[in-house]
Amino acid sequence: xxxxxxxxxxxxxxxxxxxxxxxxxxxxxxxxxxxxxxxxxxxxxxxxxxxxxxxxxxxxxxxxxxxxxxxxxxxxxxxxxxxxxxxxxxxxxxxxxxxxxxxxxxxxxxxxxxxxxxxxxxxxxxxxxxxxxxxxxxxxxxxxxxxxxxxxxxxxxxxxxxxxxxxxxxxxxxxxxxxxxxxxxxxxxxxxxxxxxxxxxxxxxxxxxxxx
Amino acid sequence: xxxxxxxxxxxxxxxxxxxxxxxxxxxxxxxxxxxxxxxxxxxxxxxxxxxxxxxxxxxxxxxxxxxxxxxxxxxxxxxxxxxxxxxxxxxxx
Numbered sequence: 001x002x003x004x005x006x007x008x009x010x011x012x013x014x015x016x017x018x019x020x021x022x023x024x025x026x027x028x029x030x031x032x033x034x035x036x037x038x039x040x041x042x043x044x045x046x047x048x049x050x051x052x053x054x055x056x057x058x059x060x061x062x063x064x065x066x067x068x069x070x071x072x073x074x075x076x077x078x079x080x081x082x083x084x085x086x087x088x089x090x091x092x093x094x095x096x097x098x099x100x101x102x103x104x105x106x107x108x109x110x111x112x113x114x115x116x117x118x119x120x121x122x123x124x125x126x127x128x129x130x131x132x133x134x135x136x137x138x139x140x141x142x143x144x145x146x147x148x149x150x151x152x153x154x155x156x157x158x159x160x161x162x163x164x165x166x167x168x169x170x171x172x173x174x175x176x177x178x179x180x181x182x183x184x185x186x187x188x189x190x191x192x193x194x195x196x197x198x199x200x201x202x203x204x205x206x207x208x209x210x211x212x
Numbered sequence: 213x214x215x216x217x218x219x220x221x222x223x224x225x226x227x228x229x230x231x232x233x234x235x236x237x238x239x240x241x242x243x244x245x246x247x248x249x250x251x252x253x254x255x256x257x258x259x260x261x262x263x264x265x266x267x268x269x270x271x272x273x274x275x276x277x278x279x280x281x282x283x284x285x286x287x288x289x290x291x292x293x294x295x296x297x298x299x300x301x302x303x304x305x
Contacts, residue, residue: 035276125220127253195229
């Protein structure tokens with residue numbers, strides 16, 4: 001009897017071993033975990049969805065062909081996304097549209113305050129209208145589908161670079177360094193984007209959770 | 213050591229990500245914490261930002277559409293049968 005139970009690929013060494021011997025379930029697990037995110041990241045660099053998908057497809061081919069040479073000096077995830085970012089940049093350059101995301105920051109709203117100035121007293125900069133105490137709200141309301149849907153919708157409407165930074169950091173749990181590397185942005189800009197993104201999500205939640 | 217001017221609430225909210233990321237220089241961190249200790253509004257604001265992180269972490273990511281997965285499985289099978297076909301790709305490890 002073969003073991004038909006779902007193999008746990010959370011251990012990277014196990015995953016790599018299964019990939020190298022051509023285990024399709026291992027590959028499917030990897031695709032399920034990363035593919036959609038890869039397309040979105042590629043999309044930050046290249047002109048349209050179709051090109052982004054081509055870049056991701058090329059990346060998967062490169063990953064498979066490089067698998068035997070992969071030495072595990074970085075994590076598999078970092079390695080895959082480095083290949084992706086390099087390919088996406090190369091493709092964008094070839095099409096004459098490479099703009100670094102750091103440069104895009106100039107057109108961003110980074111100079112604006114994250115909270116409307118009228119929330120503070122003009123004389124001493126103290127709260128004029130204090131934030132609500134969310135920890136006093138019922139936890140099941142905070143964790144409800146509706147509340148999460150507000151966050152989801154808000155994230156969708158963010159500028160693309162803010163959107164991907166908050167997703168990678170707070171949803172995927174990537175480190176700041178990993179995000180800087182894959183998006184090719186400075187540490188400072190990564191923090192600015194995260195700051196803007198979180199502030200907008202907070203604001204949307206504040207409106208949603210406001211007592212009647 | 214009282215020559216450093218205290219933070220206002222309005223200033224604190226703009227430093228909150230640097231604080232949470234632990235990238236504030238030591239003096240700013242002290243000013244931040246000094247202000248926080250005595251300000252309910254800013255304590256709530258920090259608590260709200262932690263909620264933002266926690267709740268965002270509860271969202272689930274879209275997974276690859278089935279067409280994409282099928283197409284990639286073909287790529288995988290081709291590679292299995294013929295690992296060295298096509299031009300060699302650049303080594304990016």
